[in-house]
Amino acid sequence: MTVKLAIFDCDGTLVDGQASICEAMESAFSAARLPAPPRTAIRRIVGLSLPQALRRLAPDATEDQNATAVAAYKDAFRSSRMAGRLQEPLYDGITDLLDRLRSAGWKLAVATGKSDRGLISCLAAHGLSDHFISLQTADRHPSKPHPAMLEAALGDAGALAKHAVMIGDTTFDMEMAGAANVRAIGVDWGYHTPQELIGTGAEIIATSAQHLGEYLA
Numbered sequence: 499m500t501v502k503l504a505i506f507d508c509d510g511t512l513v514d515g516q517a518s519i520c521e522a523m524e525s526a527f528s529a530a531r532l533p534a535p536p537r538t539a540i541r542r543i544v545g546l547s548l549p550q551a552l553r554r555l556a557p558d559a560t561e562d563q564n565a566t567a568v569a570a571y572k573d574a575f576r577s578s579r580m581a582g583r584l585q586e587p588l589y590d591g592i593t594d595l596l597d598r599l600r601s602a603g604w605k606l607a608v609a610t611g612k613s614d615r616g617l618i619s620c621l622a623a624h625g626l627s628d629h630f631i632s633l634q635t636a637d638r639h640p641s642k643p644h645p646a647m648l649e650a651a652l653g654d655a656g657a658l659a660k661h662a663v664m665i666g667d668t669t670f671d672m673e674m675a676g677a678a679n680v681r682a683i684g685v686d687w688g689y690h691t692p693q694e695l696i697g698t699g700a701e702i703i704a705t706s707a708q709h710l711g712e713y714l715a
């Protein structure tokens with residue numbers, strides 16, 4: 499029996515977490531006494547693991563500054579979550595899309611630059627904890643576009659790469675899919691442009707959750 503596996507990125511694909519990510523990153527830069535980058539630059543690195551994202555945003559920072567910024571980012575995110583200020587709304591139609599795919603026989607997974615705690619909390623907040631058979635995060639893998647997260651998800655699902663698809667909003671997702679020999683589908687509601695996604699391997703750009711569901715069906 500063929501196992502079909504749809505692997506989703508989280509931020510920029512399932513949820514729009516940019517406001518909270520930008521706020522936490524600004525807190526991190528302030529704690530490390532670094533000038534905060536513009537929010538347009540912060541959105542560009544969403545999807546990378548935190549240390550890699552910080553290195554891109556502040557390539558001249560010292561190791562101590564990087565360590566301070568990483569800790570401050572995590573603290574800021576945790577504080578926002580505990581205070582009920584965290585903003586991670588689902589994109590339109592995502593719940594219906596996931597239900598439709600499961601009904602059509604797809605297994606679902608997530609591959610994200612979030613931490614385990616962040617992803618589990620996010621999915622629970624939206625009632626999606628039981629939708630995914632595999633959750634792969636930055637806590638246990640190299641940063642995207644390394645293929646380790648996809649390889650682990652394939653193993654969990656018992657799926658072959660040729661029967662899987664990676665769905666994401668950034669070039670990091672498309673490049674990760676290519677490195678794992680998995681099909682890549684881009685979405686146009688996230689943080690990188692459709693042209694960039696096509697240029698890094700996307701076979702199609704979904705313009706809505708409904709469009710994505712129709713394509714995979």
